[in-house]
Amino acid sequence: MVPTHGGRVAGSVYRPILASRRGELEALGHLDSASAPLVAPVLEISTVDGCVLDLLGRLPAGLLPAVDVSALPDVPETELARWGVPVVPVIGLAESDRRLVAHGVAAQAHARRAVVRLRAGQDRAGPDATTAAAERIWRYARLVPEQCDLLIDAGDVCCPADLRVAEPRLRRLVDWARRHAWRTVTVAAGGMPPTLSRLPTDEPVRLDRWDWLLWQRLADLGVGYGDYGVAPAPPGGEGPGDRLPTVRYTTDGAWWVYRWSRRGGRGDERFADLCRTLVAAPHWPPDGAGFSWGDHELLRRARRAAGAGSPTNWAAWSTSHHLAHVLGALDRTTRGARPGPWRDEEDRSRPVRPHRGGETRRAG
Numbered sequence: 001m002v003p004t005h006g007g008r009v010a011g012s013v014y015r016p017i018l019a020s021r022r023g024e025l026e027a028l029g030h031l032d033s034a035s036a037p038l039v040a041p042v043l044e045i046s047t048v049d050g051c052v053l054d055l056l057g058r059l060p061a062g063l064l065p066a067v068d069v070s071a072l073p074d075v076p077e078t079e080l081a082r083w084g085v086p087v088v089p090v091i092g093l094a095e096s097d098r099r100l101v102a103h104g105v106a107a108q109a110h111a112r113r114a115v116v117r118l119r120a121g122q123d124r125a126g127p128d129a130t131t132a133a134a135e136r137i138w139r140y141a142r143l144v145p146e147q148c149d150l151l152i153d154a155g156d157v158c159c160p161a162d163l164r165v166a167e168p169r170l171r172r173l174v175d176w177a178r179r180h181a182w183r184t185v186t187v188a189a190g191g192m193p194p195t196l197s198r199l200p201t202d203e204p205v206r207l208d209r210w211d212w213l214l215w216q217r218l219a220d221l222g223v224g225y226g227d228y229g230v231a232p233a234p235p236g237g238e239g240p241g242d243r244l245p246t247v248r249y250t251t252d253g254a255w256w257v258y259r260w261s262r263r264g265g266r267g268d269e270r271f272a273d274l275c276r277t278l279v280a281a282p283h284w285p286p287d288g289a290g291f292s293w294g295d296h297e298l299l300r301r302a303r304r305a306a307g308a309g310s311p312t313n314w315a316a317w318s319t320s321h322h323l324a325h326v327l328g329a330l331d332r333t334t335r336g337a338r339p340g341p342w343r344d345e346e347d348r349s350r351p352v353r354p355h356r357g358g359e360t361r362r363a364g
Contacts, residue, residue, distance in 0.1 A: 012334040014326050015151060015186045015226035017042045017233075023315030024229065025055040028063065030293035030320055036063040038327055042090055042115060042151065042188075042226070044068045044234075048078060056085045066090045066115040066149075074099050080106035090115045090151075093123050093133040097140055104141030113147045113183060120169055121155045127176045134180065150182040151226060154189035156233040157210045167217055174221050188226025189214050190233025192248070192255070201244065201261040204281060206254050212329075213253065225330060230255070230318045245271045246314055247298065250322040251283045252329065271308030275301040294320025 018024040020043045028041060036059075043065050045052065059065065068090035072078040079102040080089050088111050089103035107114040116137060123130065138144055152173050154166050170187055177185050191211035199205045211227045230248040247258040260274040278284060279302045289296040294317035300306045309317075 012330045013038055013040050013184070013224060014323075014330055015040045015042060015149075015188060015224060016229050016323070016326075017044065017151075017153070017188055017190075017226060018229050018319070019043075019231060020045045020052050020055075021312070021315065022051070022055065023312040024319050025052075025059075026312075026316040027294065027319035027323060028059055028065075029055070031060050031063060031323065033060065033062060035324070035327055036060040038330075039063060039323060040066065040149075042066045042068060042117070044071065046071050048072065048083075053083060053085060056083075056087065064088055064111055068092075068117065070095070081109050086110040088113060088115055090117050091137055091141065091148075092117050092119070093130070093137070095137070100137060100140035104143060107141060107143060107147070113149065114141065114143055115149045115151050116182075117151045117153055118173065119153045119155065120166070120173060127179075130176060131179070145181040146183055148182055149184045149186065150177055152177070152185065152187045152223075153226075154187060154211075154214065156194075157189040157191055157214050158193055158232075159210065163210055163214055163217070166214055170214075170218060171221070174218070174223060184224055186224035186226045187215060187218060187221075188228070190228035190231070192228065192230060192232045194232045194235075196246065196257060196259060199257060199259060201259045204249075204256045204258050204277065206256055209250070209253055209255060219333075225326070227326070230315070230322050245274055245308065246311075246318075247274065247278060248318040248322075249278060249283065250318075250325040256281070256283055268304070268308045272301055272304045275299070278302070292320045292324035294318065294324075 016039070018028075018041050028039070031039060041063070043056075045067055056065065064086060066088040067080055069078045069080065070090070070092050074096050076082065080087055081102065087106070089106045091100065091103050091114050093116075095103070103114060116134065118130070123133075125133070134145075138148070152170060154170055157163055157166050166189065174185065174187070189211035191209045193207065215225045230250065245260045249256045249258065258274050258278055260270050262270050262273065275298050279288070279299055285291040285295065289299040297306070297313070297317045298321075301308065
């Protein structure tokens with residue numbers, strides 16, 4: 001990876017954007033102590049209930065999720081500081097003044113930082129207007145750029161045409177980001193098709209991971225990597241909860257999608273047949289069940305040591321394998337490059353002041 005800002009490179013922390021469903025949260029909950037600090041998930045919250053808060057509270061030590069509540073009403077009940085669980089607020093460029101203040105309170109309550117989410121397909125007002133929007137965030141949330149991780153969300157990138165359009169746009173946004181002293185800069189995209197219903201069944205189908213290919217083409221920029229896990233970027237279609245037994249298995253540059261509809265026999269046997277096909281495939285990892293919690297569960301089903309589970313389980317196992325695979329791929333990609341954030345490690349130890357407006361700082 002080519003360093004940026006005079007020798008610095010974006011850290012190898014992986015920033016997946018995940019729905020706050022039980023399957024995805026269960027996969028995060030099974031990360032081990034070595035992997036948890038390397039994953040910084042962005043959780044999109046569509047409803048606030050006791051189940052979600054309980055699962056957030058039981059995530060492993062070292063894993064501090066960022067939470068996006070932009071889909072929820074701007075009311076006191078959606079203020080993150082009231083939830084009683086440690087989270088990092090995700091801030092959009094068009095948030096209300098009231099919500100910005102609330103996000104600032106939440107940021108100071110736990111990690112003293114926030115994630116600023118710039119949506120490449122929606123936030124297209126130009127560099128000066130984008131700077132003004134960022135300065136408004138810093139002012140109302142009482143934050144400075146050094147306390148903010150910038151997440152550039154490319155949205156849906158599912159074909160070569162999407163890739164050709166997205167790359168120059170993202171390069172312009174990263175060039176804009178260099179004008180400010182962000183803590184880190186990450187580019188995220190979703191490469192999973194919005195629906196799998198047109199794919200063949202009862203055989204593994206290879207799909208290109210366009211999000212990963214996009215990030216590789218941006219490697220010279222030194223930005224971090226994010227994606228949408230094994231789900232499509234919004235507005236999505238079926239997502240991981242396909243009606244048929246489905247496993248979305250991540251490999252280098254591709255997913256292998258297994259959708260099984262074979263008739264006859266019990267449902268458990270049909271899913272066992274799917275898993276037997278998977279574990280016999282060339283892309284099954286050499287360490288098998290030791291690769292991730294999800295792989296362990298899939299191997300158990302291949303051996304008929306447990307039942308087929310549900311769409312929630314299939315999403316959890318697929319996501320668990322995906323997280324492990326991406327962490328391994330990032331480690332291989334960044335090995336030899338100096339790990340670290342967008343800014344120097346020594347810079348992060350310096351005291352920072354709340355942004356007062358008109359104080360735009362330049363990185364480097």
